[in-house]
Amino acid sequence: xxxDVRFTDFKSDKQPTWCPGCGxxxxxxxxxxxxxxxxxxxxxxxxxxxxxxxxxxxxxxxxYALHGVxxxxxxxxxxxxxxxxxxxxxxxxxxxxxxxxxxxxxxHAVRRNVxxxxxxxDNRIYGLTKGQASPTSREDFETGTTPEGxxxxxxxxxxxxxxxxxxxxxxxxxxxxxxxAEIVQQAIEHDGFGFxxxxxxxxxxxxxxxxxxxxxxxxxxxxxxxxxxxxDQAKDKILExxxxxxxxxxxxxxxxxxEQREGIESSMAEIPDGAPEGAMDLVREFY
Amino acid sequence: MPEDLNxxxxxxxxxxxxxxxxxxxQALSRAGRHVFTSKDFASRIRGGYxxxxxxxxxxxxxxxxDRLDILIALTERTIHENEDELxxxxxxxxxxxxxxxxxxxxxxxxxxxxxxxxxxxEDAGGAIMLNVVALGAACEVTxxxxxxxxxSLQKRFGDKGExxxxxxxxxxxxxxxxxxxxxxxEFDYSMETTDADYVLLNGDEAIGMGAIAAGCRFYAGxxxxxxxDVMEYMTGRVDQFGGKVVQAEDELSAINMALGAARAxxxxxxxxxxxxxxxxxxxxxLVATSETPLVICDVMRSGPSTGMPTKxxxxxxxxxxxxxxxxxxxxxxxxxxxxxxFWKTVEAFNLAEKYQTPVFLxxxxxxxxxxxxxxxxxxxxxxxEVDRGKVVDEDEIGAxxxxxxxxxxxxxxxDGVSPRAxxxxxxxxxxxTGLEHDELGRRTEDTDVRIEQVDKRQRxxxxxxxxxxFDYREFGDPDADTLIISWGSNEGAxxxxxxxxxxxxHNVRFISVPYIFPRPDLxxxxxxxxxxxxxxxxxxxxxxxIIEHDVLERxxxxxxxxxxxxxxxxxxxEVKQTLDxxxxxxxxxxx
Numbered sequence: 001x002x003x004d005v006r007f008t009d010f011k012s013d014k015q016p017t018w019c020p021g022c023g024x025x026x027x028x029x030x031x032x033x034x035x036x037x038x039x040x041x042x043x044x045x046x047x048x049x050x051x052x053x054x055x056x057x058x059x060x061x062x063x064y065a066l067h068g069v070x071x072x073x074x075x076x077x078x079x080x081x082x083x084x085x086x087x088x089x090x091x092x093x094x095x096x097x098x099x100x101x102x103x104x105x106x107x108h109a110v111r112r113n114v115x116x117x118x119x120x121x122d123n124r125i126y127g128l129t130k131g132q133a134s135p136t137s138r139e140d141f142e143t144g145t146t147p148e149g150x151x152x153x154x155x156x157x158x159x160x161x162x163x164x165x166x167x168x169x170x171x172x173x174x175x176x177x178x179x180x181a182e183i184v185q186q187a188i189e190h191d192g193f194g195f196x197x198x199x200x201x202x203x204x205x206x207x208x209x210x211x212x213x214x215x216x217x218x219x220x221x222x223x224x225x226x227x228x229x230x231x232d233q234a235k236d237k238i239l240e241x242x243x244x245x246x247x248x249x250x251x252x253x254x255x256x257x258x259e260q261r262e263g264i265e266s267s268m269a270e271i272p273d274g275a276p277e278g279a280m281d282l283v284r285e286f287y
Numbered sequence: 288m289p290e291d292l293n294x295x296x297x298x299x300x301x302x303x304x305x306x307x308x309x310x311x312x313q314a315l316s317r318a319g320r321h322v323f324t325s326k327d328f329a330s331r332i333r334g335g336y337x338x339x340x341x342x343x344x345x346x347x348x349x350x351x352x353d354r355l356d357i358l359i360a361l362t363e364r365t366i367h368e369n370e371d372e373l374x375x376x377x378x379x380x381x382x383x384x385x386x387x388x389x390x391x392x393x394x395x396x397x398x399x400x401x402x403x404x405x406x407x408x409e410d411a412g413g414a415i416m417l418n419v420v421a422l423g424a425a426c427e428v429t430x431x432x433x434x435x436x437x438x439s440l441q442k443r444f445g446d447k448g449e450x451x452x453x454x455x456x457x458x459x460x461x462x463x464x465x466x467x468x469x470x471x472x473e474f475d476y477s478m479e480t481t482d483a484d485y486v487l488l489n490g491d492e493a494i495g496m497g498a499i500a501a502g503c504r505f506y507a508g509x510x511x512x513x514x515x516d517v518m519e520y521m522t523g524r525v526d527q528f529g530g531k532v533v534q535a536e537d538e539l540s541a542i543n544m545a546l547g548a549a550r551a552x553x554x555x556x557x558x559x560x561x562x563x564x565x566x567x568x569x570x571x572x573l574v575a576t577s578e579t580p581l582v583i584c585d586v587m588r589s590g591p592s593t594g595m596p597t598k599x600x601x602x603x604x605x606x607x608x609x610x611x612x613x614x615x616x617x618x619x620x621x622x623x624x625x626x627x628x629f630w631k632t633v634e635a636f637n638l639a640e641k642y643q644t645p646v647f648l649x650x651x652x653x654x655x656x657x658x659x660x661x662x663x664x665x666x667x668x669x670x671x672e673v674d675r676g677k678v679v680d681e682d683e684i685g686a687x688x689x690x691x692x693x694x695x696x697x698x699x700x701x702d703g704v705s706p707r708a709x710x711x712x713x714x715x716x717x718x719x720t721g722l723e724h725d726e727l728g729r730r731t732e733d734t735d736v737r738i739e740q741v742d743k744r745q746r747x748x749x750x751x752x753x754x755x756x757f758d759y760r761e762f763g764d765p766d767a768d769t770l771i772i773s774w775g776s777n778e779g780a781x782x783x784x785x786x787x788x789x790x791x792x793h794n795v796r797f798i799s800v801p802y803i804f805p806r807p808d809l810x811x812x813x814x815x816x817x818x819x820x821x822x823x824x825x826x827x828x829x830x831x832x833i834i835e836h837d838v839l840e841r842x843x844x845x846x847x848x849x850x851x852x853x854x855x856x857x858x859x860x861e862v863k864q865t866l867d868x869x870x871x872x873x874x875x876x877x878x
Contacts, residue, residue: 012718013691014729042716048547058718059729064710066550067720067730068543069573075507075540079547079555080710082531083505087551087710108536262531269552269709271502275668276528282496283666286486287317 007036010045012062018053023200023211026174027121028057030198031090034184035063040088047090048077050102052128053202054094054121071101074109074118081114084267085259088188089116096126099135099155106157110164110193115257117187117194120157121174123202124209131205141208157197158238158249162231167192167255169234170248173214174200179222179246186248192255199244214244221247229253290344292429292476293354296418297338297368298361300331306443307359307418308339309658311425312487314439315343316660318432319481323348323779324489324658325852327368330512330596336364345479347660349624349779350855356476357428359421361404363388370394376475380404380424382417398472400424402465411458419455423462431478433463486663490628490654490776493666494584495520497632498556500671503582504530505548505555507541509563512596513655514586517558538566542583546570549579550719552678552709554636558584558648561603562593568610571645573721575615575744578697578705580639580676582632584648586655589850598850599653601775601824607647608804608833616703616747618642619803621649623760623778625659626666631801633671638755641676642704642747649803651824653852654776679706681713688714695726699739703746748805757802759809763789767796769866770816772809772842774800774830776852777822783855788862795862803830810838820845820865824852 010032018024035045045063049055051070058065064087068076077091098106098120109118125143126132132145136157140149161169168190172183180198187194199214226247227233234250237243296307305326312322323342329335340355342348355372358365360381366373373379375396381388383401393399402424404417411420419440426433440455488496495517498506506525508518522532530553535541541557548555559567564585574581587603589595594602607619618638622631628650639646679687687695687706696717698705705726708715718728723740725731751757760778763771763785773781778799788795796816800806813819813834819842821831828844835842845861847853 012729043713044711045716046551046710056730058720063716064550065716065718066547066577067718067722068546069569069721072539072543072570075535075543076547076550078533079505079507079544079549080551081547082533082544083548083551083553083555084710104536105540108540263526264531266529267552267709267711268504268530268548268554271504271554271673273673275500275671275673276502278527279500279668279671280663282499282524283486283663283668286488286492287484287663 005036005041007032010035010042010061010063012060014059016060017056019204021203022053023123023174023202024053024057024121026177026180027119027198027200028060030172030174030177030180030184031092031119032061033181034188035088035090037181037185038088038188044086045088045090046080047092048073048080049092050094050097052094052097052126054092054097057092071097072105073097074102074105077116078109078112078114081116082259082264084269085115085264086267090188091116091118093118093120095120095122095124095136096134099157103135103155107160107164110161110166110195112258113167113192113255114259115192117184117196119184119187119196119198121200122197123200123206125202125206127202127205138208156238156241161195162235162238162250166195166250167252168194168248169238169250170196171245172196172198173218173246174198175211175215176246179220183247190251190255192257218244218246221245221249290346291342291348292344292356292478293340293342293352294357294425295338295340295355295369296359296361296421297336297365299334300329300337301333302361303418304337304339307422308341310436310439310443311422312341312658313442314436315341315478316485316487317438318435319483319485320345320478321347321485322487322658322660323350325351326656328597336362336368338365338368343478345481350783351780351852352856353854357425359425363391366391366394373397378428378474380421380428400428400466400470402462404462407461407465408458411461412454416455416458419458420462423459424466426459427463427466428474429476429478432480433459435480484663485660487658487660488625489516489656489658490622490625490650491516491586492520493625493628494558494632494648494650495524496666497629498582498636499525499528500668501554501633501636502673503554503556503636504528505545505553506530506557507533507535507544507548508557508559509535509538509541511560511563513588513652514558514560514563514584516655517584517586538563539570542567542570545581546574546579549581550577550710554640556582556584558586560586560588561590561606564603564606564610571611571617572613572615574645575617576721577719578643578744580643582635582639582646582648584650587649587651595850597652599651599824599852600848600850601651603649604803604825604829607649616644616744617804618644618646618751619649620646621775621801621803622654623775623799623801625654625657626661627801628654629666637672637674638751641674642751643676643707644747649775651776677704677706679708679712684708684712684714689727693717693727696728697724697726697740699726699743702750703743704750752805757805757807759807760799760801762797762799763795765796767794768817769793769795770812770819771795771797771822771862772800772819772834773822774803775823777824780853780855780858781822784859784862787856787859791863793863793866808837809834813838813840813842818866819843820862822853822858824848
């Protein structure tokens with residue numbers, strides 16, 4: 001790891017095809033800043049992304065990266081980190097990718113608490129398929145596939161995470177560049193699964209959950225007396241469905257990452273040229 | 288006195304049938320006898336008929352037959368279930384004092400030995416040992432030295448303390464002595480012991496052992512019959528070599544975790560059975576397009592849907608060969624014996640890394656639950672070779688950077704295989720995506736690049752055809768007019784079937800094919816034969832279809848899909864019937 005890494009080193013030479021003004025620009029910049037600030041460089045970093053606008057992120061960043069299939073980015077990230085705990089693993093997703101098709105993996109990734117960060121670009125809509133309701137869309141949000149609204153309450157991903165035993169839950173807002181980068185940095189530095197839900201507005205298809213809406217309604221937890229180490233306080237904040245918060249909602253300082261509990265200490269990439277020493281003992285077991 | 292003895296214990300699931308059968312099989316193996324085991328079981332935890340069958344001989348045994356010599360029946364149903372296999376020299380051991388076993392009818396003039404299994408077990412220290420009492424009785428009937436059983440009892444119960452081991456030894460002797468004292472019959476069975484050293488293992492264990500030997504360090508899976516034994520085998524054992532098994536939340540997660548681990552540079556594998564393969568299918572394309580080496584093992588069972596989860600079938604061949612949308616290069620390798628489960632697993636990892644593709648390792652329930660004896664040298668670890676393919680380190684990476692210093696992880700190499708840099712390698716950072724991509728791994732819809740990358744990936748198959756030997760195993764008479772072809776676990780039954788056919792004057796050539804794709808070209812072999820019969824455990828003849836497609840010639844088919852593997856004698860009869868249908872029909876009419 002070199003100390004002179006700048007966040008622009010994590011930028012690829014591919015121009016993003018996101019719509020002008022998309023929240024994902026700010027989200028990605030914050031991720032790159034946080035990676036550089038935490039002393040990582042592109043050659044020790046692995047970014048996994050799913051499908052959708054958020055999934056394009058691996059192409060615009062420069063690091064080892066895999067753009068996977070819809071909703072399955074978290075298991076890929078877990079596999080990468082377990083096979084080589086020396087890598088910095090960051091998974092990027094969207095609200096559809098992470099909380100709909102990938103909801104099952106989300107719960108279990110939280111439970112597993114592998115030392116990686118998970119940044120979800122939550123714009124409360126399906127953008128790349130041109131504007132359908134997502135799991136975080138409001139109950140009355142009218143779209144082409146839900147003309148009268150989804151008629152079901154939105155998923156509360158922070159509540160899901162807390163109930164599944166999360167050790168780090170945070171929320172940020174892509175347009176508040178400094179705070180967003182700090183929050184992602186805290187997620188990276190956390191010893192375990194660092195989950196950050198990022199409000200990342202879709203300027204093309206979502207005219208309700210806009211920059212103005214978030215700017216007006218978001219409350220920075222740093223400006224309150226919130227104690228992120230107090231699980232009950234975190235629970236109360238997370239369950240306030242009519243409030244939008246920014247900052248670390250919950251952090252368990254005693255978290256021990258899964259791969260540490262499993263005793264994985266080094267990369268699994270190094271193997272001998274033939275069967276490992278002592279392999280004949282595996283045969284003798286069958287006497 | 289038959290050299291070749293067929294023994295079984297049957298009862299209800301939960302009666303300890305499996306462990307009792309295994310104790311006996313291990314005792315035989317330790318006594319230098321060859322063993323081939325099979326299981327009848329239902330998809331339930333307790334209750335329902337279940338049996339563990341052991342065929343044993345001083346000569347090698349490769350299959351099951353339709354004959355049962357010694358049967359320990361813990362339930363009356365056990366006798367009915369095996370009625371067709373019993374004969375006048377069969378011996379049935381059962382507990383006549385049990386209320387459900389009062390009016391047992393003994394079929395085909397077999398001898399029934401009433402042994403108060405439960406009462407004797409209680410005298411020895413606990414009713415739970417009634418199965419071991421029965422084993423002792425079976426030792427007496429077969430003149431098998433009971434001392435050989437002691438070591439197996441030690442292995443099975445040693446963890447529970449010496450007292451338990453001693454009680455079990457005592458229980459076995461009480462069974463033995465009871466038969467000695469109460470019955471005057473001279474039983475026409477004996478079991479010679481030899482000095483040979485054998486190991487006894489099943490196909491799933493052989494796959495797990497092969498994976499660890501080949502350097503597999505990461506395994507992710509989700510429990511499913513009959514693939515779970517692979518996972519259970521690796522759990523704990525792979526840790527000793529720096530690896531880990533993860534039980535994922537589902538099969539989608541399992542294959543994606545394995546994919547992640549493989550991209551991080553580990554040799555990685557997942558194993559499942561049919562329904563799990565369905566769930567994993569979406570990711571096949573990503574594995575192939577991202578050019579990630581991955582071994583995906585399908586231990587087949589009866590389908591479709593949940594089918595018959597504890598029964599045999601070879602119905603997923605088309606799934607592994609064609610599964611997934613779009614077109615992707617892949618390898619499909621199907622071991623034909625328990626020992627080949629080991630060696631083909633080793634080969635699967637080498638193919639995966641040399642060609643950076645998914646490799647489907649296709650096994651089946653019959654092989655998964657069959658324990659078979661081998662000399663330990665069958666698994667000579669010194670013979671294991673590891674070929675990681677075109678992995679470049681930081682000293683070599685310079686040759687693969689473009690003029691802007693970017694690593695060309697999908698460089699359209701002439702042989703179709705690009706350089707591979709494990710994450711962490713300096714200057715190797717690169718994107719990979721399941722979207723069509725350029726040589727840098729970046730998304731593209733450029734028509735020329737699309738063709739270049741598709742062609743590049745497909746070239747791997749051609750390169751492999753040139754570099755690897757996708758051959759077959761051959762038995763019988765190479766000049767015979769009749770050619771039988773099979774794949775997967777049918778090899779043993781067919782090999783033994785050849786001897787039965789030979790004894791009746793039917794000269795047969797038998798080809799057993801372990802490679803489904805790429806596979807050997809059998810055109811010359813098929814054309815040289817007058818009759819070609821493809822044998823497989825499915826209803827439609829999926830492999831027969833492939834052979835017809837390859838050689839543009841019709842073939843005969845023998846298909847079995849009732850959930851039970853081929854038996855040697857039954858298969859020989861089927862072959863005769865196919866060769867001479869009129870004769871067979873007359874026989875049936877005469878009965």
